[in-house]
Amino acid sequence: MNDVVLVIALTLVAIGGTAVVMTNAPERQAVTLGVYGVLLTTLFFALQAPDVALSQLAVGTAFVPLMVMLAIRKIRGGRQ
Amino acid sequence: MSYYPYFVAGWLLLIGVFGVVRSRNLVQAVVSVSISQSGTYVLLLSVGYQRHATAPVFGSTEKPNLQVVDPVVQALTLTDIVVSATVTALLLALAIQVAKRHGTVDPDQLSALEG
Amino acid sequence: MSRSVRYTLFFAGGALVAVLFVWAVVGMPSFGSNFHPYRDLAIGATIAHGTANAVSSVNFDQRAIDTLGEETIFFASVLGAAELLRPSKEEREAKREHGGMFRVMASTRFAGYVLLPLTLLIGLDVVAHGHITPGGGFQGGVVLATGVHLLYVAGSYDALERVRPVHLYEYGEVAGALAFVGLGFAGIVIAGSYLSNIIPYKGFGHLISAGNVEVLNFAVGIEVASGVIVMLAHFLEQAIALQGGPHE
Numbered sequence: 001m002n003d004v005v006l007v008i009a010l011t012l013v014a015i016g017g018t019a020v021v022m023t024n025a026p027e028r029q030a031v032t033l034g035v036y037g038v039l040l041t042t043l044f045f046a047l048q049a050p051d052v053a054l055s056q057l058a059v060g061t062a063f064v065p066l067m068v069m070l071a072i073r074k075i076r077g078g079r080q
Numbered sequence: 081m082s083y084y085p086y087f088v089a090g091w092l093l094l095i096g097v098f099g100v101v102r103s104r105n106l107v108q109a110v111v112s113v114s115i116s117q118s119g120t121y122v123l124l125l126s127v128g129y130q131r132h133a134t135a136p137v138f139g140s141t142e143k144p145n146l147q148v149v150d151p152v153v154q155a156l157t158l159t160d161i162v163v164s165a166t167v168t169a170l171l172l173a174l175a176i177q178v179a180k181r182h183g184t185v186d187p188d189q190l191s192a193l194e195g
Numbered sequence: 196m197s198r199s200v201r202y203t204l205f206f207a208g209g210a211l212v213a214v215l216f217v218w219a220v221v222g223m224p225s226f227g228s229n230f231h232p233y234r235d236l237a238i239g240a241t242i243a244h245g246t247a248n249a250v251s252s253v254n255f256d257q258r259a260i261d262t263l264g265e266e267t268i269f270f271a272s273v274l275g276a277a278e279l280l281r282p283s284k285e286e287r288e289a290k291r292e293h294g295g296m297f298r299v300m301a302s303t304r305f306a307g308y309v310l311l312p313l314t315l316l317i318g319l320d321v322v323a324h325g326h327i328t329p330g331g332g333f334q335g336g337v338v339l340a341t342g343v344h345l346l347y348v349a350g351s352y353d354a355l356e357r358v359r360p361v362h363l364y365e366y367g368e369v370a371g372a373l374a375f376v377g378l379g380f381a382g383i384v385i386a387g388s389y390l391s392n393i394i395p396y397k398g399f400g401h402l403i404s405a406g407n408v409e410v411l412n413f414a415v416g417i418e419v420a421s422g423v424i425v426m427l428a429h430f431l432e433q434a435i436a437l438q439g440g441p442h443e
Contacts (some may be wrong), residue, residue: 021099082225135250151249
């Protein structure tokens, strides 16, 4: 049973990673990166790693997309 | 299934590098690098996994269950996630500086090394 | 180098890497096997030192020197980003007033004010119980730092600036790093090796157990929380304060 969960989680992570890379607009990549972070968290839980999942959740859903959005905003605004 | 997680880890690594090659914006390149990094997390955790074993946290039982997954690789991955996010922030700060200096963040137009 | 040359180079190199990777992987023990020699050794040492969370024990007790290296990388990159994002002279002169220029919905404000103390409490709990339950300094520090920024979501940038004097958090980051290094030197004085577990560790699964792991968790928690707040402060200042509020 856990094998099925693992295969599904791994496939979703692979598809999510491809989706993040193939997104063309950087501001949309911030959103896709947040979703990818949640998918990674689920995979880490399925691999019996709660510490790592907590770390990824805290960092990948709040910290990194926020900084990507702030960087894009600064870059767009500075060029006007 | 015996090797599927390792192939997913290798796929994430290569698709991250492909993202850097394909990028038209420095911020896109930085995000693709962080996808590559997540490939290494998947590889490390898959190496440590054992079927029918539980998480390496014992709670307050006096006789802990010893069938747990490998805690060493989890310790490596755990600090790596937080530190890599900070290094990503450093790269984004670099991208902001490049935008201020040269007015563009397109890697194709940033080819000249100026003094 | 034009785009097509870059793509060709990538596909050639990527194919070679893929072949080598597959060749290496099929020589490994298969996924989910029972062969984990490091696991047996690490779990034995964890239980001998009275820590209930094996991952925290490996991080702060058995391989604390690696965690010292990691948090030094963290410290250095916060320093580097702060240095890169210093406002230039023109930006400092053009700094505009940005007050409470945008309207926040009442429900968002309420949710923010209710969730802020809860998030801070949860962050503190994750840091303090790092040696018994999943958690620790790194995770709890990030939760604390993003919790403080709920004030920005629920209120205005001015409210956040008043509550968060940046130099205070810079001192906090240094204090956390020094506490880690200082406890290591205390290990040399008392037990003869750097970062050895010197605080008594009786009891298994209680709040006061596991010796060094608890104190180092707090040191790392303070450092990571302060570092993330400083980093976000510089990004927010560049993106919000130095070019006007989000009313454009």
